[in-house]
Amino acid sequence: MAVYTDVTTDDLTEFLNHYEIGELRSYKGIAEGVENSNFLLQTSAGSFILTLYEKRVAEKDLPFFLALMEHLAARGITCPQPVKNKKGGMLGKIAGRPAALVTFLDGLWIRRPNAGHCAAVGDALAGFIGGLLAQGMESFEAACAGVWIHAACGAAFGPGLISEDLPGLAPKVLADLLMAR
Secondary structure, X not given: OOOOOOOOHHHHHHHHOOOOOOOEEEEEEOOOOOOOEEEEEEEOOEEEEEEEOOOOOOHHHHXXXXXXXXXXXXXXOOOOOEOOOOOOOOOEEEOOEEEEEEEOOOOOOOOOOOHHHHHHHHHHHHHHHHHHHHOOOOHHXXXXXXXXXXXXXXXXXXXXXXXXXXXXXXXXXXHHHHHOO
């Protein structure tokens, strides 16, 4: 289960007062996931995901990943957009945890991935991460960047991406990232 820190309605309402996303209609914990507490929020303005970052994530690393989501989305990569609060910030605190609100993406996930799915993802990620490590990137950053590059390639290609498509997509995704620096 991916709800390690519970959120009360009062705490959530207070947190959401710092955002312009309408009135809270409902919320529920999301069971999928392994590291953070995630909630699906329904407001009068739409659906959002609230993530409470648990102890395994360093708070100082969060702005990078939120900015990366914003960067990728600005370049046409389908990914959640961080929702800025009324002061322009992307991080807040709720229930003693750093928290971020992002847009909700409709879609489906493979409910029963098989060994072939896992092997293909693992092979592609290992290639990206190994390449970044070989260039001197720290292991945590390489792992995170590898996952984002893989996801960006998937978003750029769309449904049906296979590992053989990655060599043609990765250079474009990386070039777009570097151009924005």
